[in-house]
Amino acid sequence: MPVATPAQYRAMLDAAQKGGYAYPAINVTSLPTINGALKAFAESKSDGIIQVSTGGGEFASGTSVKDMALGAIVLAEAVHRLAERYNVLVALHTDHCQPKKVDTFLKPLIAATAARRAAGLGNLFNSHMLDASELPLAENLRLSKELIVECAKNEIILEVEAGVVGGEEDGHDTSGVAADKLYTTPEDMLEVYETLTPLGRFMFAATFGNVHGSYKPGAVKLKPTILRDGQKVVTDKHGAAAEMDLVFHGGSGTPLEEIRETLGYGVVKMNIDTDTQYAFTRPIVDHVLKNYDGMLKIDGEVGDKKLYDPRNYLKKGENGLCARLKEACDDLLSTGNTLFGKV
Numbered sequence: 001m002p003v004a005t006p007a008q009y010r011a012m013l014d015a016a017q018k019g020g021y022a023y024p025a026i027n028v029t030s031l032p033t034i035n036g037a038l039k040a041f042a043e044s045k046s047d048g049i050i051q052v053s054t055g056g057g058e059f060a061s062g063t064s065v066k067d068m069a070l071g072a073i074v075l076a077e078a079v080h081r082l083a084e085r086y087n088v089l090v091a092l093h094t095d096h097c098q099p100k101k102v103d104t105f106l107k108p109l110i111a112a113t114a115a116r117r118a119a120g121l122g123n124l125f126n127s128h129m130l131d132a133s134e135l136p137l138a139e140n141l142r143l144s145k146e147l148i149v150e151c152a153k154n155e156i157i158l159e160v161e162a163g164v165v166g167g168e169e170d171g172h173d174t175s176g177v178a179a180d181k182l183y184t185t186p187e188d189m190l191e192v193y194e195t196l197t198p199l200g201r202f203m204f205a206a207t208f209g210n211v212h213g214s215y216k217p218g219a220v221k222l223k224p225t226i227l228r229d230g231q232k233v234v235t236d237k238h239g240a241a242a243e244m245d246l247v248f249h250g251g252s253g254t255p256l257e258e259i260r261e262t263l264g265y266g267v268v269k270m271n272i273d274t275d276t277q278y279a280f281t282r283p284i285v286d287h288v289l290k291n292y293d294g295m296l297k298i299d300g301e302v303g304d305k306k307l308y309d310p311r312n313y314l315k316k317g318e319n320g321l322c323a324r325l326k327e328a329c330d331d332l333l334s335t336g337n338t339l340f341g342k343v
């Protein structure tokens with residue numbers, strides 16, 4: 001199946017909202033990570049979201065070119081071709097784009113989708129995230145309004161963020177922000193709903209103490225009830241159908257009961273990166289440490305070509321990532337819920 005059409009993607013999000021489950025959204029940076037993600041979704045019979053960050057795009061374009069939009073396009077085109085071999089739906093998304101990167105990342109990617117549509121092809125990306133959470137809410141929403149209009153013209157869903165996700169990811173460090181900024185207020189959630197709803201479909205990364213990265217148990221104080229309280233203010237005023245599609249950032253390392261609690265409050269997408277990065281690298285470390293002698297040319301020897309062939313250990317990384325992503329499908333209750341062939 002090719003990448004989900006805009007209508008299929010909307011159906012995916014609606015089904016998750018109604019069914020009380022969410023999609024893992026996994027960051028990819030290379031063919032082995034794409035292949036591990038597709039394999040996991042297919043084996044779990046789960047639809048899913050594959051996403052590219054600005055840093056992931058830059059990495060994928062090579063250490064010489066370093067063009068984040070170009071690398072994201074290359075990864076997305078690879079997903080379009082490879083996803084055809086699997087019987088699940090996958091949507092393509094881009095992760096955090098701060099205001100200063102809008103012109104060099106988001107706008108060229110929206111233009112790439114517009115060009116494909118003009119040529120009779122499907123969207124390159126199904127959704128994009130604008131992360132203007134570093135701005136005051138009024139300025140954040142001014143930029144969000146401008147971009148959601150551009151996205152809506154191309155049937156692209158815009159993810160926005162209000163409040164701040166803590167920690168560090170992709171070189172963007174928010175560990176110094178005031179603690180109260182880590183929790184979106186119900187008033188802000190209502191303002192985001194009322195400002196964006198007339199303009200286009202959106203997803204909302206409301207923050208509830210969540211942080212990027214991996215932490216020891218107890219170090220992160222999640223308050224998922226923030227999401228419940230914000231949704232209530234919106235649905236009390238606008239009716240039950242107004243429940244927003246929420247996104248859970250920093251899902252890595254979160255206890256299962258806290259993940260499950262958020263599903264009841266309208267979370268339909270949970271980002272996972274740190275845990276799948278580790279799951280990719282862990283078997284490679286094992287391979288290197290066990291095969292140290294064969295991977296190196298020591299004392300005039302020639303080493304073992306089979307052991308230092310990158311395919312050998314990258315396959316192990318692909319499978320490690322796949323196993324961890326299948327766990328995420330189970331945690332988020334998306335396992336077995338594919339809409340492939342149904343919408």
Ligand SMILES: [Zn+2]
Pocket residue numbers: 096165169212249250271
């Ligand atoms: Zn994030």
